[in-house]
Amino acid sequence: MLCDSCGKNPVTTHIKTIINGELTEYSLCAECAQRLGYGNLLTGLGCDYGSLLGGFFGGAELDDPVRCKCCGATFDDIMRSGQVGCAQCYHTFYDRLIPLIQRIHGNTRHRGKVPGGGALQSRPQEQLSLMRRELREAIDAENFEHAASLRDRIKELEGGKAHE
Amino acid sequence: MNSPNPGCEEDVVIRTQIHLIRNLTDVPFCAKMSRADRQKLSERVAEAFSGNEALSHLFQFTDMESLSRVEAVSLVERHLVSADFISDRRGRGFFVNADETVSIMVNEEDHIHLQSSEVGLNPQKAFAAADSLDDILDKCLGFAFDENLGYLTQNPVNLGTGMRASLTLHLPALREGGGISRISSNLSKLRLALRGTFGSGVEPKGAVYQLSNHVTFGLSEQEAIANLQSIAMQLIEQERAARKELAESLEIQDTVSRSLAILQSAKMMANEEFMQLISNVRFGVAAGLIDPIDYGEINRLMVLVQPATLTFYSGKKLTPAERRSLRAEKIRDFLQKPSP
Numbered sequence: 001m002l003c004d005s006c007g008k009n010p011v012t013t014h015i016k017t018i019i020n021g022e023l024t025e026y027s028l029c030a031e032c033a034q035r036l037g038y039g040n041l042l043t044g045l046g047c048d049y050g051s052l053l054g055g056f057f058g059g060a061e062l063d064d065p066v067r068c069k070c071c072g073a074t075f076d077d078i079m080r081s082g083q084v085g086c087a088q089c090y091h092t093f094y095d096r097l098i099p100l101i102q103r104i105h106g107n108t109r110h111r112g113k114v115p116g117g118g119a120l121q122s123r124p125q126e127q128l129s130l131m132r133r134e135l136r137e138a139i140d141a142e143n144f145e146h147a148a149s150l151r152d153r154i155k156e157l158e159g160g161k162a163h164e
Numbered sequence: 165m166n167s168p169n170p171g172c173e174e175d176v177v178i179r180t181q182i183h184l185i186r187n188l189t190d191v192p193f194c195a196k197m198s199r200a201d202r203q204k205l206s207e208r209v210a211e212a213f214s215g216n217e218a219l220s221h222l223f224q225f226t227d228m229e230s231l232s233r234v235e236a237v238s239l240v241e242r243h244l245v246s247a248d249f250i251s252d253r254r255g256r257g258f259f260v261n262a263d264e265t266v267s268i269m270v271n272e273e274d275h276i277h278l279q280s281s282e283v284g285l286n287p288q289k290a291f292a293a294a295d296s297l298d299d300i301l302d303k304c305l306g307f308a309f310d311e312n313l314g315y316l317t318q319n320p321v322n323l324g325t326g327m328r329a330s331l332t333l334h335l336p337a338l339r340e341g342g343g344i345s346r347i348s349s350n351l352s353k354l355r356l357a358l359r360g361t362f363g364s365g366v367e368p369k370g371a372v373y374q375l376s377n378h379v380t381f382g383l384s385e386q387e388a389i390a391n392l393q394s395i396a397m398q399l400i401e402q403e404r405a406a407r408k409e410l411a412e413s414l415e416i417q418d419t420v421s422r423s424l425a426i427l428q429s430a431k432m433m434a435n436e437e438f439m440q441l442i443s444n445v446r447f448g449v450a451a452g453l454i455d456p457i458d459y460g461e462i463n464r465l466m467v468l469v470q471p472a473t474l475t476f477y478s479g480k481k482l483t484p485a486e487r488r489s490l491r492a493e494k495i496r497d498f499l500q501k502p503s504p
Contacts, residue, residue: 023240108313
């Protein structure tokens with residue numbers, strides 16, 4: 001199947017959209033998907049990257065008896081479909097999923113919202129990062145009074161004393 | 165400058181949307197669910213809403229299977245659900261509040277896809293609404309979360325915050341200058357996407373684009389929003405500079421005036437033609453070439469005359485010719501209203 005946009009390369013991405021009141025599906029090659037802004041790892045908003053995980057693992061077959069107790073998926077199932085079966089799968093296949101997640105995201109630790117706390121009450125490291133950014137902006141804007149106050153608060157959060 | 169919401173950059177930014185995706189801990193993800201499983205989950209989420217006094221008054225539930233095709237497409241045109249969501253409506257449910265600023269898709273790619281919209285550039289406000297609803301639903305339903313991986317999702321690319329922030333931008337001058345592909349390619353290096361809406365994406369009608377973040381992992385919600393906002397401000401400035409230059413051209417001034425005149429007097433109007441003409445008029449308003457028209461009203465018109473939405477609100481089946489005629493009538497009515 002060839003790309004709907006260039007008509008030359010094989011299709012890697014399917015996009016559903018509404019055109020003139022009709023549900024339409026476009027099939028695009030990797031190059032056109034990139035050119036049209038669908039090239040990155042975006043899903044849930046109209047893109048399909050079903051074969052992504054399979055691609056990362058080179059489509060290797062695994063003879064693995066371990067199944068997730070919640071959904072019955074094997075690691076091979078996850079690889080083939082590109083989709084994790086359930087939340088429990090992440091724990092069942094944790095060690096094998098981590099290298100893949102590292103390849104996708106390049107970072108294996110979540111920062112940001114933790115359930116129950118609300119995203120605005122973020123972790124101290126996050127607050128620090130935001131405050132450092134604000135400090136740089138304050139210095140750039142020559143707002144030195146605000147910068148000094150921010151510097152003190154950053155020191156406090158880092159565990160040092162504000163006025164030594 | 166015509167801006168009733170200062171700081172929202174409405175001359176360029178049409179709307180801000182925040183999406184949060186969440187899953188329950190004790191149910192397989194959507195690809196592994198049967199239609200009956202989906203229905204059960206949809207009912208469970210509906211119970212969570214009805215069991216909460218505030219939410220039960222604010223949100224209305226719709227079983228997607230109960231909708232006609234036109235109603236379902238209209239939900240996409242009104243930016244309340246995704247095109248993927250209506251492609252298979254079995255076992256899928258949808259919640260929306262009265263002013264259609266917050267909606268929830270149940271059983272899209274993940275169990276819960278919550279989205280919050282604001283007019284213009286306003287990610288903080290859109291995020292605050294999504295975040296507080298997320299807290300309430302989490303208490304009732306218990307979302308799957310891991311300390312290291314964040315919110316657990318069907319596709320690992322969404323792990324972490326499970327948040328996408330997107331801005332709908334009107335970029336007629338950058339498009340005219342042919343700079344969109346270069347910008348889009350540079351943005352993809354920063355893991356942001358810029359893509360056309362209203363059309364196949366190859367040459368989007370109306371120069372309407374969507375800018376969104378890709379990074380959900382290793383970055384907090386606030387940091388992701390700050391990054392998107394900072395890039396958006398640069399794009400907005402580039403678009404304004406390009407508009408200033410374009411507005412000096414007599415040819416462009418002529419195009420804007422003619423576009424307004426056609427919209428004011430046409431008896432039949434195809435959707436694609438409308439999108440191009442209203443884009444010219446929106447540009448003309450921003451550049452001060454024609455009298456001010458409220459941006460919010462223009463945005464509403466752009467949604468209301470979309471094919472399925474126009475048909476849905478007319479309450480009857482329309483032939484293509486009737487649709488073009490009704491669209492032209494709505495546009496004429498809109499442009500006859502006194503200017504602010």
